[in-house]
Structure formats: structure tokens, C-alpha cells
Amino acid sequence: MLIASWNINGVKARLDALTAWLTERRPDIACLQEIKSVDEGFPRKAIEDLGYHVETHGQKGFNGVALLSLKAPEEGSVLRGLPGDESDEQSRYIEALWQTEAGPLRVASIYLPNGNPLGTEKFDYKLAWMARLEKHAAGLLEREERLILAGDYNVIPEPTDAAKPDVWVNDALFQPESRGALRRLIHLGLVDALREVDESEAVYTFWDYQAGAWQKNNGIRIDHLLLSPEARIALRSVGIDKHVRGWEKPSDHVPIIAELAE
């Protein structure tokens, strides 16, 4: 089965690309980020017409995440919002559990805070959010299920994950604190699936709209699929749908996708 994640940068602006991609790929579960829509504004019918179940956690204008799936998640299993701070009003996390022939599979769609500019409350919020994610992930891992934490982490893990690492040194995406927090999360026992791709070729997931970044392949790898050991054992292949970045009206991110044994 195919589990995918894609920061679509606005579901209304990206509806044609989203339906084209869903039709082409038919992922069993698709995690979306930056839907930039309230739940009522999500183009639910166009997605349901393709055979997908839709679960959203939106907000007005910014952020917003969703889970699309060919089969409905288990009743009552959908979790909206990252636990750990009742005062956090930003919609950046949705999680659900599916029962499959191979047993339970839990998937989360994550839109981690950008954190720029440095030295502001935005960077503090990013690090606090990452600490909450680590705590929540530790609890999930205790379940010993197949678990995929998928999404836009807004963290460049290593210098090799950027075409021009030097231009990111003063950016929240590449700070030692951000990278350290991601490492701590992974060290709970998760595998960065895209890292397992042949390292002879750099894999990026985001190319800025500005300065011809796409044409120059000036990209960064910030979208990640983090797998529990149980999910890692089932992993058959992983990759990116790079061609989608070359479509009309593209998102600045491309879909990332993992194939699991059934």
C-alpha cells in the first residue's frame, strides 16, 4: 500500500493538481499540509468523487492539515491537534488509525512551524512544538504499531539535504536547535525513510518559487516520512513524485511516497 505526504500550499489553488495526482498515484493514504482552508471550505466533494475519505483539521488562511484515504479510518481514532498545549490554536497535526490486512497502521500529517525569523517568538514556538511532538511520538512508539509520522518538518537534517547549505545558516530550518530536535525525535526509534534512498543522488522535496530555484535544482529536503520499526520492516520502496513540481501552478513542495507491504 502507498502512504504519501504533500504540502500543497493551498487546497483551493491546488485542486486541479491534487485531483490529477490522486488519480495518477492512487495513494491509499495521503497526508496533506498547508491546506489554508477552514474545514467547511475544503473541496471535499471533488476528493470524495475520486473515492477518498476526507478528514481535515483546518483554520482560516494559514496552516491546516488533512488525511485522505481510500478506506475510512477506525471510528473515533482521528486526533486533531498536537497534544500538550491547550492554548495552541494553530492547526498543524492530524492523526488517525487504519485497520488493514497486515494489522493496525497509524499515520499522522504534520505541518511543523517554520520558525523564521530567528530571535523571535516564532522560533521559540517551533522548538516548543518539536518538544511536544517528541513527547507525543514517544507515547505512540510504545504501542509498537506500524506508525508513519509524515509531513513538512521545516527542518533540513544535514548539509547534504540542501543544494546550497551555506545560504541556510541563518534560517530557522537549519539551526542546530532545529536539527537537534529532529535528531532526538528520530533517535526515539524512527527511521527517516527518504534518507534510505540511494545517496549518490541528492533528494529534495522543496524548491522555492523565487529566483528560478526549480530550474537550477536549488532545493532542500524538509518533507519527511518517519517510520516506526514495525513500519520500517514493511517498507518496500520510497521516493518523491518530482515531476509534479513541473506542472502548471505547482506547489513549492513535491509529494513524498512510501510503499509498504500489504
Added chain:
DNA sequence: ATGGTCGTTTTACGA
């Protein structure tokens, strides 16, 4: 050599 983008809460801001 230089300037160059999107999406939305649209003439401001977040990314």
C-alpha cells in the same frame, strides 16, 4: 550581471 513567487485574512503577511 541581475532580478526573479505564491496564496490568502490581498495593498500585509507568511512562507
